[in-house]
Amino acid sequence: MPTTRRGGLKIVELDVKDVRFPTSLGSHGSDALHTDPDYSCAYVTITTENGRQGFGLTFTCGRGTEIIVLTIRSMKRFVLGKNAEDIFANFAGFWRTITNDSQMRWIGPEKGVVHLAVAAILNSLWDLWAKIENKPLWKLLVDMEPEELVSTIDFRYITDVVTKSEAIQILEAKKSGKEAREKYLYENGYPAYTTQVGWMGYSDELVKQLCHKYLNLGFTHFKVKVGVNFEDDYRRCSAVRNHIGSDKVLMIDANQAWSVNEAIEWVKNLAPLKPLWVEEPTSPDDVLGHAAISEALKPYGIGVATGEMCANRVMFKQFLQSGGMQYCQIDSARIGSVNEILSVYIMAEKLKVKVCPHAGGVGLCEMVQHLQFWDYISLSGTMEGRLIEYVDQQHEHFIDPCIVENARYLTPKVAGYSTEFLPETLDKFSYPNGTEWQRMFKEGLFTLPDEAELVN
Incomplete structure (x- = not known):
């Protein structure tokens, strides 16, 4: 100040x-x-x-x-x-x-x-x-x-993973190249993936239309909701895989539907469709359960993503320490705002876990873009393996809506958090x-x- x-x-x-x-x-x-x-x-x-x-x-x-x-x-x-x-x-x-x-x-x-x-x-x-x-x-x-x-x-509660002085050292070490990374963001934006094709209540025909729409918009990563009926999941995920092609990336999201062993078996049976990750495979509070799922799915090349309903930095600390998440999904409104989210980013950087924010919802895309831009410029210094979720809903209600072109978030230029x-x-x-x-x-x-x- x-x-x-x-x-x-x-x-x-x-x-x-x-x-x-x-x-x-x-x-x-x-x-x-x-x-x-x-x-x-x-x-x-x-x-x-x-x-x-x-x-x-x-x-x-x-x-x-x-x-x-x-x-x-x-x-x-x-x-x-x-x-x-x-x-x-x-x-x-x-x-x-x-x-x-x-x-x-x-x-x-x-x-x-x-x-x-x-x-x-x-x-x-x-x-x-x-x-x-x-x-x-x-x-x-x-x-x-x-x-x-x-x-x-x-x-x-988190100094056993990172202290204040360590956090300062991590940020100091990333000062070099900040201006170049900021310039890159202005010129190229940040990569996004879409969940818009995969809502569970959508008809097969609508899913097909949306897959082609978002392919034409430049998207290469597509997420599908799963978890109620295996045969239906396999059919729907197979359809999306067929629509987007073998060269694109599929992710699946169970939204906490399964027990631990059920999650492992269900996802193993979806493995032929080559999902990059399974999201929220079990209770969002089950740190050890996520760790067990992560270990069981490692031979299949499938990671675990979670965090949108993670209650606070202490829960994130345990997920990061345990190997229970390969993709850390901070949410801009679930935990205590930017202050607490910054601590999760710093822990994830120290423990070398990729942050791919949860978005969608009302205003979440608008907010998380700011956080991920900061991470790229000031903390992680990389976009490798990192994406921001994009759901094409409710943006028209904001004075400064997020702008996504060619499957990349463009850099916000209006003062504020894009929340008005x-x-x-x-x-x-x-x-x-x-x-x-x-x-x-x-x-x-x-x-x-x-x-x-x-x-x-």
Whole structure:
């Protein structure tokens, strides 16, 4: 932070809205366990006394968003009246304060609804910081000296893997070549893979159309949802393999559908289709189970990807240490925002595990691109074996949507974290009183929620 204080940055308002999109009507986002998701988010706006605003969100699948909204409202006291510059000057200290309240942590700690709520608030603060500095978030991170960036991270519980001083040394060692890597990103973007062809509720004909669409858009990596019925999985994955050809890359995602032994046998039987990875093959909390699956699938050349529902940096630490993940999938809203995500990236770099972020959802593509760009420029220095997930939904609702051309994310240039909705989106899709939701209730497409759910 600059030594000169700007003034007017006391936070005077924190607003939160429940925003939902009716994606279940088209089976968009459907998988083995989440059969009818309505892509949604708890959307936070913080405002300073001089009118600066930051916007943040945490992704949900519909029902339950109202619980996160209420939790965010209960956390206003951590933010209101604070000076934003003071928060940024001691961001690790603020992070620990908001995640470790002596009473609220009992319904966490650092996981579940409480941590999702924290992520939305912290995402809005990072957006505010980047806007104050007039930089896209990735550039804010890239331009920080290692000591300043590391000062935003709470290292409690992870010093057995990486210490603060080690993190600084890792970042210092990667300073050489930063300018060239940044230039490369501006000119070439970052490679993406698509999940849009593989939702479980899609018809065979739609899958065929989408495979050809995304091949024509330059995609070479395609992910398919699996996990309910083996014969159906083999048929659907075989169809995608046939549509995309043997020279393209197939991945599969079970979304936690199996027990450990079941996962091993199921994926072994899909091995002839040559998937690069199986994602979330079992419970997202089963570190040793993932390690066993990873070891069993190693002879088949199939890796394990997981992390989108990993609760915190401590869980990530164990997955990384155990060999339970070959592809680390951070999520921009699942754990405690950028502060905690940075610690996972640094641990993954030290332990030499590739980071391939989970995206899709509402705003996740917009956010994770910033994190992966920073990783390439400042930390890992490589794109080898690394991709950003891309799901072609809800981008039109953002003021600064992600842009993907020829299967590559283009570099964001607008200041902030790319998390601000268009005003008309809030008018239409705020739940349950937005105009689109009121229309769908009247038409019988959805049932008007019980009075207890009307928290807005």
